[in-house]
Structures are given as structure tokens and as C-alpha cells.
Amino acid sequence: MLLSREIENNLLRIQETINKHYPNQVEIDYEKYLEQTGVFSLFNQNQGAMSIIFDIKRCKIVNISKNITTFAGYNRKEFGENLTLSLISLLTPEHISLISVFATWIQKVLKHLPKTFRVEHFLNCWGVKLYHKSGETMKCHLSVLPLESDTEGKPLLFFISIQNITHLMKGDDYWIRGVFGKDEKKIFVYHSNEDKTVEQEILSEREKEVLKYIIQGLNTKQIAEILDISPNTVDNHRRNMLARTGTRDTTALIHLCKMMAIV
Template identity: 30%
Template sequence: MHQTTLSQNLLGLRKAEAIYDRVVQLSDLIFRDEALVNKQEHLQELTFLLQGVKGTDTILTIFNHRTYLPELQVGQEEFWGLLPNETKDERMKNVLSILHKDYAAFPYESVNWLADIFPKIPYEDRLNMKVHHCCMRFIRADDKQIRLFSQGVPVQVDENRNFRYTLNYIQNIQHLIKKDFTSYWIRISYGQNSELVQTFHSGSKDSSKRDLLSTREKEVLLLIAEDLDTKEIAQRLFISVNTVGNHRSNMIDRLGARDTTALVQLAKMTGMI
């Protein structure tokens, strides 16, 4: 039994290393090589920020977009659980080794998408950027399930407003996601008032400048968040009760939310409502 587990772990590490090497190649297409300035100050800030959310389900990290490595991290041991003894360069490979097979394409697929869309964003629109990744599933050595939610904001950019480093807030949202949801999605917001978006959904391989939720769906969801029931929402929006129900079901299915309460929380966490 022990030998089987060991073989499985070694196989997972080899796959993770191959995925990681490909991600590094892709990241070089878009990101620049610059040193992180004020490193100690950033570490102190991260440590301070994490005190408000300290626990086993949150990490704060500064991520280097040239090396595709976390430059600084706080809370990673509690979050990922027991991983092999490692250097900083090995951490991402070890983390990828516990990525569930349903999400094996996530690392290079997501970086490839970012490398494709980011150069097409005009310089003047590269403001107030936030990058959200959601739903990727990991299984720790102790069998604890992790559903990853990450919000990244740039803390250092180059002269063309390409990311050098991002500050990432990473959270386990296992309690918000359906157990059988096998997709992930990414949402980037940017612009003067964060009014512009680009999205990717792995279930449909859909890349779009439209949001993950339509304008009408957001209207319905805002009223749900105000605690209106289905009949009240239908009356407010002059639509049928069945239409309200269809909108709710479609939103839950698309975002992978466990229920309506989780749906509202996910939409708020990403700024969709």
C-alpha cells in the first residue's frame, strides 16, 4: 500500500514538473524580468495583512510573473498541508502535483490564455486590474479538499503596464462549490472604473469580452442578494417566475456555485455585483 502511494506521488510530481516547465515557457511570452523592490517591506505588509484572516484556508503571496514563482508567501504551510521538503523553486511543482486530474490543463491553459489576451489590452486601459481564478481542485496529503479562489492585483508593473509582480489573496472556497463541478473560470477586470472585463470558462473553452453573467442575470442576482423571493423579483423586473428560476439555475451552473447563497458570495468576491 505504501509502495503504491509512493509511486503515485512520484508520478504526480513528474507530471507537475512537466506542466510547470511549460507554464514557465508560456509566461516568458508576456512578462518582464525585473527585481522586486522593497522586498522586506512587502513581507512585513503581507504578514500584517494576514493577521486579519489568519487560519488554514488563506494565503497571501507576491507572485513573480517572469519566473512563475511566489516571491514571498505567508500562510502557505497551513494552507497546502504537508508537502515534501523543498526550495522555493520546487514549491509550485509540489503544489501542482496535488492538483486533481480534472484540472490538469489549468496551469498551462490559463497562462496561455493570459499571454494571448493581455497584449491586446490597450495601454490606456491597463488600470485598476484584478485577476480572479476560481474553482480549481486540489487534494492534500491528508485528503483535505481545496477549491482555489485567487484574486491578484499588480504591485509592480513595467513601462508598458505589464505585470512584474502581483499581490494574490488565495482562499479555499470548498464550501461554495458543487462537488461535481469539474470546470474553472477566470475573470479579469480593468479600465478607469474597472468597467472592462475579459473572461475564460474551461467548460466551454469560451474566451470573451463579455462577463460571466449577463446584465439581466446580474439584475436578478442583485435582487436575490436583497433577499427578494422569486415572485417579487419577477414582479420587479416584469418577467415570469419561470424566467427568474432559469436565470438562477444558469448562473449556479456556470459559476459552479453550491447554492444561491454561494452564488451571491462568488459574484460579490469577483466584483460582478
């Protein structure tokens, strides 16, 4: 892959951002995680997703699944030796800052969380635009699972599954959603268009109720009768859920929310 000077400069800026938030050196035993995540990575490949293990402190891809060609159009040789630089080069210009945004975002969220909520994280990012070798863009969903964290609870090593969800999304925005804690949970959502984070689920409890009934096959009138609200209110909830998640239609909304275990 031919990598531009602009991309290399962006990588340097990303590394500066990461160094600011991750100042301490930590040695990680990659091998034990390669063994642990091998089966799940194979499962992801069978589902059409590309998997990577990413060391955020070193801004380094430790391992990438073998289905690069199927996912991005490049074979392993074309992708080159610097996997991180090559992957960043796939990001479209408006989304190339994602890694530095993500590193800053999770640092800020964790900084204000009690230690009990730093024990377990589940992170999603969707709407991220990547280039395919053909020149076409893909909108992707990233499931991000921290494998190892430092003493402050900041994640150091991620297992990331990347799936093409172009058929589900509209618009040019991306979102980051983090679920923190094991028993009691806190949820934070970042929207690139607004460049701000809110401490709340992407859908309200009432919207999730409506969505669950939609999944069961009920129509607007039936849902309205069960929840004792007007059909117009049901339709408003539906429109709000589509707008808030950037999904194309109700089927796409259901698919995305299932991917994130919201419903």
C-alpha cells in the same frame, strides 16, 4: 513532499510558456511588497485563506503565509525549499496547466487592450482543484492582485489569496475573470470547459438585478412583479447564474459573487 518527474516536467513546460510571453528580464524589489502586503496577508490567514506573492516571470513564489498546515495539511518543512514546485504539485492532473493557461490568457487579453485599461487589474480564478495532504481535493478561489507590471502593462508580480470554496462549487471546471481599467472597465471571462474567452461579465445586467433582489430576501413572485417579468423568467435567470458560475445553489452563488465584488 515527494515530487514526481511528471510534475517537474510540467513545471518546465510552464516556464517555457512564461518565457515566451515574458522575454525581458526585470529586477523587482521584493522587500517593499513584503512590507506592504504583510497586514493583508495576516488578515487572510485569520479568514482561513492562504496568501502568496508570486513572480510570474521567474515562476517563483517569493513569499507564502504561515498557515500552510491549516490550509493544505503540510507543515513548512514538508513543503520544502522549492515553494513553486510544491504548490504546483497540489494541483490535480486536470488543472495542473492552470499557471501556463493563466499566463497565456492574460498576455492575449492585454495585447488587444488600449493602454488606459492596463493601469489597474483585478483577477479572480475559481473552481481550481488542489489536493490536501489527506488526499482529498479542495476547490479553491484565487483573488489575484498585480503588484508590479512591465512597460507594456503585463503584470510581473502578483499578490494571491487562495480560499477553500469546496462547499460552494460543483463540477470539475475552473474560470478566470479579469476586470481591467480604473474608471471605465472591460471584463473578460475564461471557462476551462469551453477553452475560450469572452468579453463580458459572468452575469448579465438583468441577472445582477435579479440577484440583488434575491440578496434582499425577495421571493420569485416579488422579483417578477418589480421587474415586470414572469416568475418563470426569474427562475430561468437563477438557473442560468448557477450554471454559468458552477455554484451549487443560490446561497453559494451569492457568496461567490460577493467575493468577486460583482454585487
